[in-house]
Amino acid sequence: MSEQYFEGLNFLLNEEPDKALDVFIRMVEVDNETVETHLALGSLYRRRGEVDRAIRVHENIIARQSLKPEHREHAMFALGEDYLRAGLFDRAEHLFLRLTEAPGRRTPALRNLLRIYEQQGDWPQAIQAYEKLTDLASPEHPTAIAHYYCELADAARQRGALDEARELLRKVRARQRNFPRGALIRADVALDMNDAHLAARLCRRVVDLHPQLLPLALQRFARAVRTSEARNEAAEGLRPLVRPEPAARAQLAYAAIIAGLEAEPFVAECLRDLIREDPTLSDLVPALAGDPTQLSDTTLQTLAVALGRVFRRTQRYRCLDCGFSTASHFWQCPGCRSWDTLAPVARVELAPATRAR
Numbered sequence: 001m002s003e004q005y006f007e008g009l010n011f012l013l014n015e016e017p018d019k020a021l022d023v024f025i026r027m028v029e030v031d032n033e034t035v036e037t038h039l040a041l042g043s044l045y046r047r048r049g050e051v052d053r054a055i056r057v058h059e060n061i062i063a064r065q066s067l068k069p070e071h072r073e074h075a076m077f078a079l080g081e082d083y084l085r086a087g088l089f090d091r092a093e094h095l096f097l098r099l100t101e102a103p104g105r106r107t108p109a110l111r112n113l114l115r116i117y118e119q120q121g122d123w124p125q126a127i128q129a130y131e132k133l134t135d136l137a138s139p140e141h142p143t144a145i146a147h148y149y150c151e152l153a154d155a156a157r158q159r160g161a162l163d164e165a166r167e168l169l170r171k172v173r174a175r176q177r178n179f180p181r182g183a184l185i186r187a188d189v190a191l192d193m194n195d196a197h198l199a200a201r202l203c204r205r206v207v208d209l210h211p212q213l214l215p216l217a218l219q220r221f222a223r224a225v226r227t228s229e230a231r232n233e234a235a236e237g238l239r240p241l242v243r244p245e246p247a248a249r250a251q252l253a254y255a256a257i258i259a260g261l262e263a264e265p266f267v268a269e270c271l272r273d274l275i276r277e278d279p280t281l282s283d284l285v286p287a288l289a290g291d292p293t294q295l296s297d298t299t300l301q302t303l304a305v306a307l308g309r310v311f312r313r314t315q316r317y318r319c320l321d322c323g324f325s326t327a328s329h330f331w332q333c334p335g336c337r338s339w340d341t342l343a344p345v346a347r348v349e350l351a352p353a354t355r356a357r
Contacts, residue, residue, distance in 0.1 A: 114126055115337065159184065214344075265297075
């Protein structure tokens with residue numbers, strides 16, 4: 001290896017990255033055999049969070065006219081990852097689109113394009129990229145395309161285009177049978193059309209197939225009980241969810257409080273079970289309010305409302321993959337960008353929640 005290489009390495013080891021960068025870039029200008037070294041150096045800078053330096057290395061490599069095609073594609077892909085890390089999505093998208101024409105880089109380029117479109121909320125483009133990716137390899141998140149259609153359906157519903165939303169939801173069902181998010185949006189559409197019976201039926205099916213989504217299903221019931229016309233029907237819809245087992249009743253009370261239903265009478269019915277089953281509440285409530293078995297329904301109702309205010313300031317959902325905690329539910333984890341990994345925290349935790357930026 002050349003003396004310049006060891007000089008640059010010495011600067012790097014001595015925490016003088018700017019000097020090291022100058023040396024290595026001069027080496028590229030005089031020695032084409034060091035391209036692999038520079039590609040590794042650029043990746044090292046990016047992993048260390050020094051994205052500006054990584055970009056400088058990779059742009060310098062691409063500028064070489066005599067670069068071999070495989071080295072140019074490698075450098076372009078690395079530069080695209082630099083741009084992606086720096087939040088320069090338009091530049092990253094431009095490079096990855098070019099690399100979808102390179103057989104050796106097509107699959108990883110499409111995966112990165114999916115990341116860009118997801119972060120930008122460009123769901124039509126995400127659908128197109130997903131379709132191309134499935135022709136080449138198994139997608140990282142098999143349910144992602146159903147979520148893309150759900151995003152479009154929910155946006156259509158919110159602007160009042162209910163027929164468009166229903167058509168998009170049909171595409172969701174074609175992609176994923178018994179997809180819970182699609183069923184919940186269908187419940188929203190039903191509520192928008194004043195069909196509380198259908199909304200209740202859809203929510204019960206979601207709870208039956210996906211018990212961890214009980215808080216989200218109960219939120220739809222909350223919309224139903226706000227209208228006097230639907231109040232009796234929605235209340236009857238809740239009754240099958242109030243099972244006799246103490247653990248199930250405790251889970252229902254906790255989910256209802258998370259969903260903002262703490263003022264509903266059935267919550268007070270189940271709250272004693274939640275206090276008894278949850279270690280935090282079983283220590284806290286008796287010290288503040290007395291024996292839970294002796295509390296009146298009025299006191300339990302007041303306690304449920306107070307717990308609702310507390311829960312809204314604490315972590316209520318946690319990603320099963322990366323541990324990201326938040327007070328709100330997301331279908332895609334803001335921390336690791338995985339789909340369908342946020343679940344309700346199993347026990348009451350009074351730590352503040354991490355907020356998504």
